[in-house]
Amino acid sequence: MTDIAADVLLDIHNRMVRIRTFEEEAGKLMESGKIPGALHLYVGEEAVAAGVMVHLRDSDQITSTHRGHGHLVAKGGDLQKMYAELFGRATGYCKGKGGSMHISDLDLGMLGANGIVGAGPPIAIGAAFSNKYRGTDDVTCCFFGDGASNEGTFHEAANMAALYKLPVIFVCENNGFGEFTRQERHQAIHDIADRAAGYGMPGIVVDGMDALAVYESAGEAIARARRGDGPTFLEYKTYRYFDHVGVRGMGVIYREDSEVLEWRQRDPIALMEARLAEQGLLSADGAAQVHEAALAEVREAIAFAEASPFPEPSALMEDIYTTAAGAGGAA
Amino acid sequence: MTTMEAPATREIPYVSAVAEAFAQLMREDPTIFIAGEDVALYGSVFGVSRGLLNEFGPQRVVDTPIAESGIMGLGLGAAATGLRPIIDIMFMDFMGVCMDEVVNQIAKMKYMFGGKAKLPLTIHTMAGAGTSMAAQHSQSLEAWFCHVPGLKVVMPSGPYEAKGLMVAAVRDDNPVIVVNTKTILGMKAHVPEELYEIPLGKAHVIREGTNFTIVATGRMVSESLKAAELLSADGLDVEVVDPRTLQPFDTETVVASVRKTHRALIAHEAVRFGGIGAEFAAQIQEEAFDYLDAPVGRVGAPFTPVPFSPVLEKEYMPTADKIAAEVRRILGKQV
Ligand SMILES: Cc1ncc(C[n+]2csc(CCOP(=O)(O)OP(=O)(O)O)c2C)c(N)n1
Numbered sequence: 001m002t003d004i005a006a007d008v009l010l011d012i013h014n015r016m017v018r019i020r021t022f023e024e025e026a027g028k029l030m031e032s033g034k035i036p037g038a039l040h041l042y043v044g045e046e047a048v049a050a051g052v053m054v055h056l057r058d059s060d061q062i063t064s065t066h067r068g069h070g071h072l073v074a075k076g077g078d079l080q081k082m083y084a085e086l087f088g089r090a091t092g093y094c095k096g097k098g099g100s101m102h103i104s105d106l107d108l109g110m111l112g113a114n115g116i117v118g119a120g121p122p123i124a125i126g127a128a129f130s131n132k133y134r135g136t137d138d139v140t141c142c143f144f145g146d147g148a149s150n151e152g153t154f155h156e157a158a159n160m161a162a163l164y165k166l167p168v169i170f171v172c173e174n175n176g177f178g179e180f181t182r183q184e185r186h187q188a189i190h191d192i193a194d195r196a197a198g199y200g201m202p203g204i205v206v207d208g209m210d211a212l213a214v215y216e217s218a219g220e221a222i223a224r225a226r227r228g229d230g231p232t233f234l235e236y237k238t239y240r241y242f243d244h245v246g247v248r249g250m251g252v253i254y255r256e257d258s259e260v261l262e263w264r265q266r267d268p269i270a271l272m273e274a275r276l277a278e279q280g281l282l283s284a285d286g287a288a289q290v291h292e293a294a295l296a297e298v299r300e301a302i303a304f305a306e307a308s309p310f311p312e313p314s315a316l317m318e319d320i321y322t323t324a325a326g327a328g329g330a331a
Numbered sequence: 332m333t334t335m336e337a338p339a340t341r342e343i344p345y346v347s348a349v350a351e352a353f354a355q356l357m358r359e360d361p362t363i364f365i366a367g368e369d370v371a372l373y374g375s376v377f378g379v380s381r382g383l384l385n386e387f388g389p390q391r392v393v394d395t396p397i398a399e400s401g402i403m404g405l406g407l408g409a410a411a412t413g414l415r416p417i418i419d420i421m422f423m424d425f426m427g428v429c430m431d432e433v434v435n436q437i438a439k440m441k442y443m444f445g446g447k448a449k450l451p452l453t454i455h456t457m458a459g460a461g462t463s464m465a466a467q468h469s470q471s472l473e474a475w476f477c478h479v480p481g482l483k484v485v486m487p488s489g490p491y492e493a494k495g496l497m498v499a500a501v502r503d504d505n506p507v508i509v510v511n512t513k514t515i516l517g518m519k520a521h522v523p524e525e526l527y528e529i530p531l532g533k534a535h536v537i538r539e540g541t542n543f544t545i546v547a548t549g550r551m552v553s554e555s556l557k558a559a560e561l562l563s564a565d566g567l568d569v570e571v572v573d574p575r576t577l578q579p580f581d582t583e584t585v586v587a588s589v590r591k592t593h594r595a596l597i598a599h600e601a602v603r604f605g606g607i608g609a610e611f612a613a614q615i616q617e618e619a620f621d622y623l624d625a626p627v628g629r630v631g632a633p634f635t636p637v638p639f640s641p642v643l644e645k646e647y648m649p650t651a652d653k654i655a656a657e658v659r660r661i662l663g664k665q666v
C-alpha cells in the first residue's frame with residue numbers, strides 16, 4: 001500500500017468525500033420535496049467509484065446505473081450541472097430532460113446513468129469495441145449491481161467481451177440487495193465473480209469498503225484491458241447505507257439495523273482517513289477541511305441549480321432526432 | 332351484485348382493489364401463483380401484492396431475480412403446463428426487456444401449435460407519466476401489445492374496473508395484459524367485496540350524453556369526465572365511453588354512441604402517433620362515416636420521450652383541459 005503515491009491517496013479520499021457530500025445533500029433535498037422524482041443514493045459505496053475512477057482518463061468510458069451520481073462525481077463531473085439536472089433545470093447536464101436516472105456527460109466518457117437495470121453491459125461492450133476498432137487504448141468500465149448480474153443482458157455482454165477480447169472491465173457493485181431482495185434470495189451463488197470463469201475471463205472478489213483494495217484491483221484490470229488482454233470481472237462487496245430510494249435505510253422490513261451499523265463500522269471514508277492519518281498524510285484537521293471544502297462546493301452547486309431557469313416548454317419537442325426533420329405526430 | 336345498490340358503499344383505493352382481486356382469486360384457485368420482482372416480502376413497490384406472502388406462502392407468491400425474460404418465460408412455461416400464473420412486470424417500460432417472450436412466444440404459441448396450447452396467463456404492469464420518473468419509467472405502451480394477435484389488453488380506469496377486469500383477466504384462458512396506471516392508484520371508489528367479473532371486450536358508457544362522444548382509456552377516463560363538466564358550461568352534452576378492454580375492442584358500443592352524438596374524440600395518455608386512438612378513430616370512421624358531423628379528434632401525448640423536468644412533463648401530459656380544448660377546436664368554437 002505504501003507504494004501508492006500520496007497525491008493518489010489524497011485524490012481518492014477527496015473523491016469519496018465529494019460523493020458522500022453530494023449524496024447527503026441531495027437526499028435531504030429529495031426528502032423535502034425540492035428535488036422531484038426518485039434518487040438512488042450511493043452513500044456507503046464511495047470507495048468503488050473513487051478507487052476505479054482515479055485510474056481513468058477523460059477519454060475512457062463508463063456505463064453507470066440508476067445509482068449513478070457517485071460514478072459521475074468520481075469521473076470528474078461538474079457538480080453544478082449535476083444538481084441543475086436533479087432540479088430539472090435548463091442548465092443541467094441533460095437540460096432537465098433526464099433527471100437523476102439519466103445523468104450523463106459524453107465529453108467525460110460517461111455514457112449515462114440508466115433507468116433500466118442491466119442496460120449497461122451491452123452498451124459498455126459497444127464502447128469497448130469502438131475503442132479497439134478506432135485503435136485507441138481507451139477502456140470502458142461497466143458499473144452494475146448484484147441485482148443486475150441476473151439480467152440476460154449482462155451474460156450476453158460478458159460472453160462477447162471475452163470472445164472479442166474487448167477492453168472492458170465489469171465492475172460489479174455487490175451491495176447485498178437488489179431493491180429489497182437480499183442477494184441470497186436472488187441468486188444461488190455467494191461470489192458473483194464466480195460467473196466470470198463461465199465466460200473465460202478472470203473474476204476477482206474485493207473488499208469494496210477498502211478504497212486501496214479497490215484501487216489496486218482496478219488498476220490491474222484496467223492495465224490488462226489497455227494492453228489488449230481482454231476483460232476482467234471485479235466484484236466489490238459493499239453496502240448501501242440508505243434505502244433503495246431516498247435516505248431512510250434504518251428501521252426497514254428487509255434488513256436489520258444491526259447489519260447497517262456493522263457495515264458502517266467499516267466506513268470507506270473513515271477507513272481511508274485512519275490510513276492517511278497513520279501515514280501522516282492527512283491530520284484530523286486536514287480531513288475536516290476536505291469535508292468543508294466539499295460541502296462548500298456542493299452548496300454552491302445547489303445555489304447554482306436553484307437559481308437556474310426551468311426549460312422553456314418549447315424544449316419538450318427538441319432533441320428527439322439529430323436532424324431537424326420530425327416524424328409526423330404533431331404535438 | 333346486491334352490494335352495488337346498497338346505500339352504504341365501501342370505498343377503497345385502486346391499489347387495494349387490485350390486491351383484493353389477487354387474494355380472492357388465489358383463494359378460489361390453487362393453480363394461481365404470482366411472480367415478480369419484490370412482490371412477496373415487500374408486497375410490490377406499488378403495494379399491489381401486499382399481504383399475499385403471509386396468506387399464501389412463498390410457493391405461490393414468488394420473489395424473482397431481476398430478470399424479466401426469465402420471469403416472463405417462467406409464466407409461459409407454467410401456463411402451458413397447467414398453472415394459472417400472474418406475472419408482475421413492475422414498470423411497463425421493462426416490458427422492453429422481455430418482448431420476445433411476450434410477442435414471439437406467449438402470443439403465438441396457441442396458433443403455431445394448431446390450437447393445442449392453452450395459456451391462462453395474466454401479465455400485470457404499471458404505465459403512465461406524471462411522477463417525474465423520466466423516459467424509462469413513464470411510458471404507456473399498450474398499443475404495442477394491441478397490435479399483436481394472440482394477446483388481450485385491458486386498461487382499467489378506476490378501482491371498480493381494476494378489480495373486475497383483473498378477475499376476468501386471470502380467469503380468462505388466454506394471455507391478458509393488465510395495464511394499470513400508477514398515477515391513479517390512490518383513486519378511491521366503490522368496490523364490491525365479493526369477487527365479480529367485468530367481461531373482457533365490453534365497453535362501458537360511464538357518462539351519457541347526446542352531442543359529443545369521448546372515448547377514453549385508463550386515467551383519461553376521469554380526465555374526460557372532468558372535461559365533460561367543463562364543456563357542459565358551453566352547452567355541450569358529452570358522452571364518455573370507457574372501452575375497458577382495448578383488445579378485443581368493443582366497436583359496437585363505441586359506434587352506437589357516435590351514431591347518436593355525431594362527433595367523437597379519443598383520449599389516451601400514450602403518444603398520439605400510432606396510439607390506440609388511431610385504431611379507434613379508423614373503426615369509427617369505417618362504421619359511422621355517414622353519421623359524423625366532424626372529423627374524429629384525438630388527444631394523446633406529443634411525439635417525444637417523457638421528459639423529467641416537471642415543467643416539461645406538465646406540458647407533455649394530456650389533461651382534462653387539453654381534452655376540452657380539442658373538443659372546442661373540433662367544434663370550431665375554440666375559446
Ligand atoms: C429492467 C428493470 N427491471 C427492474 C427495475 C426496477 N429496479 C430498479 S433498481 C432495482 C434494483 C437493482 O439492484 P442492483 O442491480 O443490485 O443495484 P442497486 O440498486 O443495489 O445499486 C430494480 C429491481 C428496473 N429499473 N429495470
Ligand SMILES: [Mg+2]
Pocket residue numbers: 145146147173174175176177178179
Ligand atoms: Mg445491489
